[in-house]
Amino acid sequence: MKLYNLRHPEEQVSFAQAVKSGMGRDRGLFFPTEIPLLTDLNMLLSLPFVERSQRIIDAWIGDELGSDNVRRMVKTAFDFPLKLVKVDSQRSTLELFHGPTLAFKDFGARFMAQCLSEFAAGQSTTILTATSGDTGAAVAHAFYGLPGIRVVVLYPEGKISPLQEKLFCTLGGNIHTIAVSGDFDACQELVKKAFVDDDLQQSLNLNSANSINISRLLAQICYYFEAVAGIYTDIPPVIAVPSGNFGNLTAGLLARAMGLPVKRFIAATNSNDTVPRYLKNRVWAPAKTVATASNAMDVADPSNWPRVEAVFAAMKWSLGDLEGVAINEKQTIESLRELYACGYIAEPHAAVAAAALKKSLRTGEHGIFLGTAHPAKFKESVEQTLGLSIDLPPALLAVADHEILSERLAADFDQFKSHLLSVLNKKS
Numbered sequence: 001m002k003l004y005n006l007r008h009p010e011e012q013v014s015f016a017q018a019v020k021s022g023m024g025r026d027r028g029l030f031f032p033t034e035i036p037l038l039t040d041l042n043m044l045l046s047l048p049f050v051e052r053s054q055r056i057i058d059a060w061i062g063d064e065l066g067s068d069n070v071r072r073m074v075k076t077a078f079d080f081p082l083k084l085v086k087v088d089s090q091r092s093t094l095e096l097f098h099g100p101t102l103a104f105k106d107f108g109a110r111f112m113a114q115c116l117s118e119f120a121a122g123q124s125t126t127i128l129t130a131t132s133g134d135t136g137a138a139v140a141h142a143f144y145g146l147p148g149i150r151v152v153v154l155y156p157e158g159k160i161s162p163l164q165e166k167l168f169c170t171l172g173g174n175i176h177t178i179a180v181s182g183d184f185d186a187c188q189e190l191v192k193k194a195f196v197d198d199d200l201q202q203s204l205n206l207n208s209a210n211s212i213n214i215s216r217l218l219a220q221i222c223y224y225f226e227a228v229a230g231i232y233t234d235i236p237p238v239i240a241v242p243s244g245n246f247g248n249l250t251a252g253l254l255a256r257a258m259g260l261p262v263k264r265f266i267a268a269t270n271s272n273d274t275v276p277r278y279l280k281n282r283v284w285a286p287a288k289t290v291a292t293a294s295n296a297m298d299v300a301d302p303s304n305w306p307r308v309e310a311v312f313a314a315m316k317w318s319l320g321d322l323e324g325v326a327i328n329e330k331q332t333i334e335s336l337r338e339l340y341a342c343g344y345i346a347e348p349h350a351a352v353a354a355a356a357l358k359k360s361l362r363t364g365e366h367g368i369f370l371g372t373a374h375p376a377k378f379k380e381s382v383e384q385t386l387g388l389s390i391d392l393p394p395a396l397l398a399v400a401d402h403e404i405l406s407e408r409l410a411a412d413f414d415q416f417k418s419h420l421l422s423v424l425n426k427k428s
């Protein structure tokens with residue numbers, strides 16, 4: 001697999017280089033020079049999830065890593081179930097939250113951990129990532145205890161749910177967590193700066209693990225095939241993706257580019273609606289990030305957007321075919337209630353996508369919204385909205401009264417840098 005830098009197309013790298021460096025020159029995102037087209041789709045859709053996923057990923061990186069390696073990596077990473085659940089006559093949901101940290105980010109993080117240990121070759125590496133909630137937990141768990149790898153996770157203090165914080169800030173060991181006084185964009189900015197800082201690069205051998213890492217996107221392509229395999233008749237489904245940084249939607253578009261029959265995608269956002277506004281008037285005008293109940297989607301300036309446009313350009317699709325729907329807080333609550341009336345307990349992120357899907361579906365269409373997090377991760381807001389009580393699943397029960405081990409820092413690069421250098425150099 002070859003990839004190029006979207007900002008400097010002359011910079012071309014292998015998959016291994018793209019995974020290890022995260023970003024290219026001037027923070028440019030890597031994008032594949034070619035998108036493989038899958039043949040014999042009906043056969044592929046009839047396969048079990050892991051076997052099908054092995055073939056999908058092999059089509060991208062089998063040439064570089066060898067098919068046996070790819071099969072082993074996919075099997076190790078995807079060791080938890082996913083489920084397609086019918087919600088009402090027109091909508092189903094693909095539940096992607098049955099992994100170790102109860103969110104879809106386990107798919108990308110666990111596969112990326114496989115890739116990085118494959119490429120690390122004995123070198124000590126620091127994974128540095130910013131999270132608005134679920135990435136941090138997924139990455140911390142995926143790398144917890146892996147030899148030669150340290151993980152540093154930044155998150156906006158007070159802006160992720162208490163249980164989410166428990167899930168990844170209590171691990172210790174090779175996992176370092178930092179609560180930044182600022183929003184997610186401020187955390188992301190610190191991470192971006194660290195990656196272009198020579199001192200940090202040299203002393204820590206930095207690696208990115210947020211949704212800009214290409215290995216995560218490859219992993220996420222796989223579950224779109226599972227969604228379509230579950231309901232595909234002769235009418236391709238509409239798929240609504242609850243979006244923040246737009247990695248998930250990018251993966252869906254790549255799946256479609258590989259040949260997966262999808263009628264259209266809906267980019268569903270909360271009130272952080274930069275993309276729906278852009279799709280309407282073609283002016284990119286990020287507003288200030290606002291805090292919502294679907295906090296993992298509180299992103300005003302989504303970093304994967306150039307890749308979304310790159311898929312459309314590569315496939316000569318019209319961006320006009322992408323539907324953007326923003327759902328406000330009131331509509332999110334209504335959607336949660338409406339889903340519950342259908343007998344389904346969702347959480348705010350899925351509820352945003354479900355509401356966007358409902359708005360968009362026409363007669364005769366069937367739609368799937370992605371279920372990106374377990375309702376128990378957003379226990380307080382779900383219980384309050386629906387007036388019920390949700391049992392904690394074992395993964396959360398186990399950490400509910402563990403101590404938070406995070407450091408607190410201001411959103412200031414110089415402070416952040418000296419903290420990183422002192423703490424990490426000491427403990428390495």
Ligand SMILES: *Cc1c(COP(=O)(O)O)cnc(C)c1O
Pocket residue numbers: 103104105133134135211242243244245246247248249296297349372373
């Ligand atoms: C990260 C996340 C999203 C947004 O996914 P992107 O790939 O950043 O668009 C949606 N829902 C949940 C629960 C998440 O954790």
